[in-house]
Amino acid sequence: MVRNVIGSILALVGAAAAVWSPFRAWYDGRHGRDYRIADLFSGISGTKADLWISILLPFAFAALVTLVGLLLRSRLLVVLAGLIVLGFTILWMIRQGQAAGSLSVESDGSGLGPGVALAAGGGVLLLLAAVLMSGRRRAHEHDLDEVGPGHTWGRGHGRRRRGRGEPERHEEPYAGPGQPYEQRPYADDTRTAEYPRYDDRPGEPGPGPAGPDRPGPPHRG
Structure with a gap:
C-alpha cells in the first residue's frame, strides 16, 4: 500500500x-x-x-x-x-x-x-x-487469509473466509473411545463420511466397512 x-x-x-x-x-x-x-x-x-x-x-x-x-x-x-x-x-x-x-x-x-x-x-x-509500485494483486491472492477464528479451508483458492451468517465451528480434539459422536472432529462434515460410524465401546469394532471379520453395529429396536 x-x-x-x-x-x-x-x-x-x-x-x-x-x-x-x-x-x-x-x-x-x-x-x-x-x-x-x-x-x-x-x-x-x-x-x-x-x-x-x-x-x-x-x-x-x-x-x-x-x-x-x-x-x-x-x-x-x-x-x-x-x-x-x-x-x-x-x-x-x-x-x-x-x-x-x-x-x-x-x-x-x-x-x-x-x-x-x-x-x-x-x-x-x-x-x-x-x-x-507493487501493482495489482492477482485474483487468487485475495482469497488467502490468515488462519484464525472463523476461517476454514476452501477448495481451489487456498483458505476461505467464513461467510456472513455461517455459524462458527469450534472443533474438539478426539478424546478416544466413549466420546459422543457429536463431539468428534468433523462429525457433521460429509467429506469424511466414507465409512459408517460406530460407537467405540469396549468389545465392539471401530469405524470401517462391515464384513465377515468386521460386523456392523448391533440392531437397536
Whole structure:
C-alpha cells in the first residue's frame, strides 16, 4: 500500500514535469512547444509549430497513459509512459545535435534549456514510480487469509473466509473411545463420511466397512 502511494506520487510529478517542459526553453531560448513533431523525424527546422502538433502532444499522451495506469494500478502502463517521454526527448536531442552540430549547456542560455531537463527528469521519475509500485494483486491472492477464528479451508483458492451468517465451528480434539459422536472432529462434515460410524465401546469394532471379520453395529429396536 505504501509503495503504491509513493509510486503514484512520483508518477504524477513525472507526468506533470513532462507536460510542463514544452513551455520552457529547450535550446537557445526556443521553447519546446515551437518544435513540430514532424521535425523530430525529418530534421529540425525554423518553422514554428502550432501547440497541438508540437512536441507537447506525445507528452500529453504520456500523461494520459500515466493516469490510466494509476487508476488500473498497472506498472506496465506507467513504464510505457516513461518510455514515451524519454524516447521523444532523446530523439529531439539527436535531431537538435545534428542541426546545431553539438549540444552544450551555456550560462547565457544559448545552449540546452531547462525544458530538456524537465522532460528527461519526468521520464526517469515515471520509470522509478513503476519500479516502486507493487501493482495489482492477482485474483487468487485475495482469497488467502490468515488462519484464525472463523476461517476454514476452501477448495481451489487456498483458505476461505467464513461467510456472513455461517455459524462458527469450534472443533474438539478426539478424546478416544466413549466420546459422543457429536463431539468428534468433523462429525457433521460429509467429506469424511466414507465409512459408517460406530460407537467405540469396549468389545465392539471401530469405524470401517462391515464384513465377515468386521460386523456392523448391533440392531437397536
